[in-house]
Amino acid sequence: MSENDTRLVDELTAAARAALPALRVAPSVQKDAALRAFARLLRAEQAALAAANERDLGAVAGETKAFRDRLTLDPERIEGMAAGVEVVAALPDPVGETVTAWRRPNGLEIAQVRVPLGVIGVVYESRPNVTADAAALCLKAGNAVILRGGSEAIATNRAIADFARRALEEASLPPAAIQLVPTTDRAVVKQMLEAQDRIDVIIPRGGPSLLHAIHESARVPVIQHFEGVCHTYVDRAADLAQALAIALNAKTSRPGVCNALETLLVHRDVAAAFLPEMAAAMRARGVELRGCPETRALVPDVVPATERDWDTEYLDLILSVRVVADLGEAIAHVARHSTGLAEAIVTEDRAAARRFAREVDAAAVFVNASTRFTDGGEFGFGAEIGISTNRLHARGPLGVRELTTTKYVVQGDGQVR
């Protein structure tokens, strides 16, 4: 840790905190004007943005095609980024919302009101659209944000952050509300994670190794977003056609994301009726199956599942399958192997649905729907900054509301205790 790094994080956080009073009282129209100006600049300065992106791509010529593709900004992606910022501008402002309010017997009127959270650190990898998304969401909720993107995207991210800061100035808001860490030195991340009382929360976005490293070393509170080992349980009372459609969607619509299906649990009474058809449909979509002995007895050529399979987030076209004796065994399997993100039951039995929803402990529990709906957009939040597997503060998809805290405003007329 050089003295320069420490000074850099000191400067970034001091500037961010100095911006908070103006952000706290900024009316929605002012914040939304900044967001619309940001979107306009992203479109208008498309050529400059593409040139910055070219510089980043030139420096990673040796990387894989997938890596380079994630990093690439084409006109369509730039338009998507600008449109995303406009979606955030159009969202209702969570700041000032009254969560709950009541009157006490002594006449005091107590209101719990949403206010900005403060200074948010976002540490992320690769996709440059996160720079625009995170900046927009944090600003909407009246927060200052310190962005630390991947080193491979530094030129692109700088260009995007510059547009955001120009937009803030246009709207007469402090540009320090949106800051990008200007170096790729990893020591800066460490300093950010230790900036207790100067950064209010860190939101990491990226792969498991980044997330676990941050979880292990952060002193600043972190909103976690861990793996999703998601299950779907096909109950004895399931509509089997519905169960198949849900399982296929959850496994194959986008296998590389956290809310995709990894393990299918099937009630023994319907295993013979369900598994062969399910296996054929999955295989037709290129899915490899790994099964328990009962599954393998019903479906030919299924690879044996090992204990490790039950705890693996494949993020790929692989599905582990287990036959269970009853609902209780399904719930016990989920309790043991779930990462707490999203779990589903398919059943027409009201009591089974109620029990599963009550006993399964996850950010989102689905009855007769795909776990793929665990998503801020699908929940109707307009945009999301991630999905929390935390138990504190916010759990599940994070929208702008989750980027606020509350304060109590108490009105009296001279009450004393």
Add this chain to the structure above:
Amino acid sequence: MSENDTRLVDELTAAARAALPALRVAPSVQKDAALRAFARLLRAEQAALAAANERDLGAVAGETKAFRDRLTLDPERIEGMAAGVEVVAALPDPVGETVTAWRRPNGLEIAQVRVPLGVIGVVYESRPNVTADAAALCLKAGNAVILRGGSEAIATNRAIADFARRALEEASLPPAAIQLVPTTDRAVVKQMLEAQDRIDVIIPRGGPSLLHAIHESARVPVIQHFEGVCHTYVDRAADLAQALAIALNAKTSRPGVCNALETLLVHRDVAAAFLPEMAAAMRARGVELRGCPETRALVPDVVPATERDWDTEYLDLILSVRVVADLGEAIAHVARHSTGLAEAIVTEDRAAARRFAREVDAAAVFVNASTRFTDGGEFGFGAEIGISTNRLHARGPLGVRELTTTKYVVQGDGQVR
């Protein structure tokens, strides 16, 4: 750190986590039955409890009277403890409460529902009633709790925790839902603070040195409860008689607590009319005044306030006083010196009240009322486990609701993405 300490915390947390599934689904009537049995045992076994308390008192014969008084349980305090547990039993159960629910265009019905937080660690000093209060509040919200009280109260706390566990057994709930750390070894606290993913949150209760030590070293999320350097600002448009009553109440009704007044800010236009009378009334109640030069020019024999005074939580009959030029200067003083707990304005000016409430960033902001109302009981929560100065999860007085998290329950009829 001996191997025994590590094993002890492993055992406590494993037992607590094993109790969670039963707690998660326990109906309110069952939890309330356990709480009422706990209250009954505290009363019925009063003699055994007093004997345990005598053993603790015998071991601290050399301590101050105040220290011994805090530790002492007499029949009145035991009754107060039992009655407090009954108050918690009578509270509405927060578990199962729907926070918000909506229907999506695709027909999905999404409900955000309160569920228990998990395993809560409570680390506290001295007063044995915290053992009963914390156990009752955590159980009410369906959590398992690991209690670590002060070494001076170990026999008393053990007796109280034993009654709680007998009550759990009577109500057919797992006794591991309430556990007391059976040793006074400080290494165990350190282990608790590092038990990430096994303890969900630590709630410390005690003096500043305990709180700051925990804040500095905890890896488990902590709900902070720091000092209260609370201000009351007497605006130009204040009803001065009301301002005096509020200031006297906030300073003198219980000076040793966090929500007591420490610094009085007075608008210059009313300083001459307000300060001499205020000073006389405060002095009549034994309050020492420390003032800025303008205050000292208006009131004889006021000690000069130093820069340090503005940041000091006296917890005593001392009041610092500063004359300010206007509302903006008052808000700026508060922004610089507030610890974010409770702040008040006294004014009849609607615009001034609105500006103060909007711009001042604290867990509770009062208009024309005493900061002493920053309290779970006064807010109507029935009981409190502390007051949070966190920005994440919960801010302000913590009731049973703040001891829960939420999950989303999503009902569909075959929706896929």
